[in-house]
Amino acid sequence: MDQEMPLKIAERLLQSYLNSFTYPAEGRLDVVIPAEKLVDTVARLIEARWGYLGSITGLDIASPAGAEDEANDQTAGHFECLYIFFSGAAVLVLRVPLAYDAAVVPSICGLIPAATLYERELMEMFGIEVEGTPVKDRLVLADDWPKGVYPLRKSFSGIADADQR
Amino acid sequence: MTIGTFFGELVKSLFKRPATERYPYDRKPTPERLRGKLHYDPEKCSGCQMCIRDCPSQAIELVTIDKENKRFVMIYHMNRCTFCDQCVQSCRFNCLDLSSEEWELASLQEEPLTIYYGRDEDVQFLLENQAEPGTEAHPCEE
Amino acid sequence: MEIKKVDEGKFVVPIGPQHPALKEPGHFEFTVDGEIVMDAKVRLGFVHRGIEKMAEQRTYTRDLYLMERVCGICSHVHGTAFTLGVEKLAGVTAPPRAQAIRVIIAELERIHSHLLWLGVAAHEGGFDTLFMYSWRDRETVMDLLELLSGNRVHYSANVLGGVKFDINPVQTDQIRRGVDYLEERTQFYQKVVTTDNTFLGRTRGVGYMSREQAELQGAVGPTARASGVTRDVRVDAPYSFYPQTPVQIVLDDGGDLTARFIVRIKELFEAYRLVRLLLDNLPEGELATRMPRRIPAGEVISRVEAPRGELMYFIRSNGTDMPERVKIRTPSLCNWGTITSTAVGLKLADMPMLLAGIDPCFSCNDRMIRVRRAGEPGVMTWDQIKAGKGGWSV
C-alpha cells in the first residue's frame, strides 16, 4: 500500500551516481541510465533487496516524420529498453536509451536468472543485442523466421524485407 | 491420511443421472443475455458507421445506397463475428441486437454465413448490382 | 519435430509440441537417466500470434477485444488490465458499480480458472475421476458467467470506461446459489487433495521450491504464494474495486505441488467470499462513463492479478486513437523459469504434474506476428494453407 517509502529508498540508492529522476505517475519512478551503468544499478537494487524484476521491454521510438537529421537529441529515433521493477505498489523503471546503430545492452542474467526470457525476446523482437546472455536460441519466433528481421521495430513492414536482402 | 476419499461420491454417482448434457437431443434453455446472431433494424439506422469502426473483427459492413432517404444495407459476416457486443454498445440508435434464440450458427459452407440486412428492395438492389463482376470482391478470394 | 539422435548416452524425451500431457503446444526436452530427469529445456512460440504488433495497428476499442483473446481462460483480466491502463491514460475513472462488476467477473473467472486447473492437474496425475468431477462443477460457474454476460468464455464484460451489463437481483440470487454449491464441492476437493494418500503420493515433496528460489526466479501468483512469497497485486497494489473489498492473501510454506493445490483451493474460498461480499455491497450508479477516442500521449503500467499471477500491461500512447506500444507480460512467462530449475532430479512421471503445477498458459505467452506483404490480402485461403504456405510466408 505504501508506495512512497520504497521509491524514496530507491532514489537514495541510486542517487549517488544518477541524477535524472522523474515521477511520471503516482507511485512510479523513472530513471534514465546509460547502458554501461545498467548492471551496476541492478546490482545495487538486488543488494538492497529492492522488489523484483517485473519485465524487460523494448520501445522503438521512431523519429517524427521530417526530423530525419542525425542530431543527437531527443527527437532522433532510438530504442529504449525499459527494466521494470516492482516492490509492492511501487514501480521503478530503468530506461536505457540506445541509438539504432549501437543497440547493445549488457545482460543482467548474472544477477537475475529469470531475465533470460525477456532478454531473448528483446533480441528476437527488436534486434537489440544483449551481451553475455546465456542462451541465444530462438524463443518465440519460428525456426524459419529470417535472420535480421525484427517484428516489433517500427520500420518493420512485413517479411518481404528479408527476401530483398 | 485416507485412501479412497472418493468412495462415497462414486457410489452416489452410480445411482445418479449422468451430468453430461445430451446436447442435440435435449437443449437447455438459453439465458436471456446470450449473444447469438446479430440483428439489424434498418428503420432506426442513421448510417453513422460507428459500429463498423468499433467492430474488432470487421464482421460488419454497411453499404449506403441513399444516405438522404436512409437506405442502408448491412452485410453481416457471421463467420468473422466474435459476438463481443461492441457494435450494440456503439450504436446510439439501438438498431443492433444480438439474438438469444439463434445461436446454432455453424455451417459447412460460407454462403449462409453472409447475411444481408435491410429493406427488401434495398437488398435486392445491392445484390443485383453486386452480380456484375468486379463490383465487390469477396474478401476471402484474391 | 525431427527425432534427435541419442547422443553421448543421453536419452532425451521430447514432450510437445503435440503431446497428450499438453493441452496447448509447447516443447520441452527432458534428458532422462532411466526415470530420473537430468536436464530440462523449453521452447515456446508455437502459438505466437503477434498480438503486440497487431495492437499497434488498431484503435483502443478494437484492441480491447484483441487483448481478451490473448488467453481463453483468463480473458477478463486481460481486458481489465488493458481497460484500466487506458482509462488511467485518458484520466477517466469507471463508475463504482462498473468497478464492482468487473471484480465480480474477475473473481468468478478465477473460480473457473482454478477449477479448470484442478481438473487438468488431476488428469496429468492420472486421477481422471477428480478431473471429471471438478470439470462438472466448473460448469456451474461457466453457466453463471453465461448468465451474466451471454458468453461462456470470452465474456467481454469491459468497455473502455465501464462495463457492458448490470447484475439484477434475480441473477444475484442465482450467483449466490451457484457459489454456495461450489463452496460445498470445494470443501470436498480440499479434503481429497490434502488427505488422499494415493494423490499425496504424487504431489507431496514434488517440485519443491524454496522461498528464496521462488523470489530469485521471479515466480508470481499461486506458484509463488505456495512457496511462501507474499506477492499478490490485489493486496500489494489494489486496483479497481479491490481497495473497498480487501483480499486476504493465501499463503503456504510447503513449496511443493501439494502446497500449490492447497493455495489454489484456498483461493477459491477467498473468491467465494469476495463474490458474496460484493453482491451484498454492490454500489448503485452508472455502468459506464464517456471515453475519448483519442488517448492523450503518455505511458502507463497496469498490473492486475490474473488467476495465474501478476499480469502486467505497459501501454504507451502517442496521442492518437491507436497505441504506440503495448507490452504484455503474462504470469506464465514469469513461472517458466521455475520449471527448468525444479525439474532436475525428479522422475519423468512427475513432469506432467510439475508442468501443470504452475498452470501454464501457452497462448498467454506466445503472441505472434501476422505478416502481410504489401498488396496481398491479410487473410489466408485454404489453398494457401494446404500448399504449405501458411503462417509467415503469406
Next chain:
Amino acid sequence: MSAAQAWLTLLVFPGGFFLLATGLLYEFIDRKLVARYQNRVGPRWFQPLADVVKLLAKEEIIPTGVEKTLFIGLPIVGLAGALTAALYVPIAGLPPAFSFRGDLIVTLYLLSLMTLCLGLSGANTVNRFSIIGATRTLTQLFSYEAPFLLALLGPALSADSWQIGQINDYAINNLWMIVTQPIGFLVALVGLMGKLELPPFDAPEAETEIVSGALTEYSGRGLALFRLGKDVELVIGLTLISALYLGGLANPLEFLLKTLCVLLVMAGLQSLFARLRIDQTVGLWWRIGALLALLQLLAITIGKVLL
C-alpha cells in the same frame, strides 16, 4: 474329440468368436461403469466393437527401424496366448474345454505372454516413448506377477489340486474362499488390474507422460489385436478370480453374475485412485502385495496342518 469338435472348440466356443465377443462386451461394461462412477454418460454398447472394426480397416504403419517380423508377429502371439488360456478356464460356467494336472500354471503363463509381447513390441521400436513404456511394462510384470501367482496358489492349496476344473468343483462345494482367504482375493484382484494395466497401475501406458507407452507406434491391425488380447485377458482373469474365490462357476448365470460383480468392484477401484508412479507400483507390490500373499499362504498351510 473329433476333428470337427476340436475346430468348434477353438474357433467358436469357448475359444474364438465367443471369447472375442465377450471380451468386447466386458470392455464396454467396464468403460460404462467407470463413466457412471465419474458421473458421465459413457459409450454406447457397440463402441468397443466399432473401435476394433475401425482399427482393422485402417492402414497399419510399420515404422522404420523395427524388426518387421516381430512387429507383425507379436500382437498375434499375444492374442493367441490369451485365447489359448481360455481353453483351461471354466468360461461361461461350463467345464473347461481342456484340462490336465497343473493347467493353472500354464494358464498363468499364457496370460503373461500377452504382457511380455507388449513389452517386446515396445522395445522393438525406436520411439522413446515406446522404449520407456516397454521398460515400465516389464518392470510392472516382474512386480505383480509373483504376488498374483501366490494369491492364486491359495485356493489351489486348499483344494489340493493344480487343476482349475478341480479347484472350481472344490469351490462350489465349500465355503466361498473370499471369506476364508480375503487377503488372497484382494491381492488377486489388484494383481489382475496390474496385469491389464488399468488405472491406477497404468504407468506403462500413462498417456500424459509417455503417450501410449509400448503401443505408441502401433496402429491399425496390430493395435486392434493387442486391444482384443487385453479384452480377452479381462474375461479370463475375471473368470479365474470368480471361479477360485467366489464359490466356483457352476452355470452361465452364475458366471455372468459373479464376473460382473468383480468387474463392478474393479471399475470402482479404477476410478478411486490417482495413477501410481512406476516406483510406487513396484514398492507397493513387493513391500505389501507379496508379503500379504505369503502370509495368506502361511495361514493356509498352518490351517491345513492343524485340521
